[in-house]
Amino acid sequence: MDYDATKIISVEPVFSLLGAKIIELKEGYAKIAIEYKSELTRRGGVLNGGIIMTTMDFAGGLATLTVNDGIDQVTQELKTNFLEPMSKGPFYCEGRVVRKGRTTVVVEIKFFDSENKLGAIGLGTWYIIRDRKIQK
Template sequence: MAWGGNYEEILAAINKRISEVGILSFIGYKLVELGDGYAKAVFQHDKRLERVGGIIHGGVIMTALDTTMGFAAMASAKGENNVTLELKVNFLEPLDGGIYEVTGRVLRRGLHTIVVDGELRKRGGVLAAKALGTYFIVRT
């Protein structure tokens, strides 16, 4: 289903659906901004998301990045669904407390694929993870 131009309504509908998705709800993931080829989300540190050693598990980081980047891709394609073809993440700093901000920004949209840049930042705007993903546009 194609999106219209009212990103506020779309954002509210997406967050309602996110609250129903087990893993995203468990993480506490919330999409806070959505624009043409851009998405921004937040989630808060929770002990249940930690791995041994008291830092957020890499799988949680990848899930947050992949989801946000997928929304950025979807926004650039006016709501056309997509699936991840490839996702590369560099883990730069441990996530050890506070609120985390995740962004996705489309670098290039082609006919069938969309390349998206992702970042996850922790307290003080410190870059904690950097990602690059390719998303395939699903047309039914």
């Protein structure tokens, strides 16, 4: 399957705002990068945790997209453990599909700094949307 990274990012303006770049995208796997920007940090120049989680959500969603046989998907759950403060960019985030079921996809996500230090690890579940009918 061929994925147009420019089109994917253009559909989600928040990722352009972050300056996210898709590094690699293949079946069951996504790797993205974001640059260090002072406006994305908290006190002490450390990357804000919400920015890390947003990036992890993006990587997990992209990994899910590569195996999605439905018409759309939404994040159902994203659990994150922050392990180290992150201040040395660029930062990299990898999402790897652990299991694909009929209605959900489980993805392991890791967030690294430019020195390959693991800053956060997460486990997410994406719900596969198969139709847009409203059920009563």
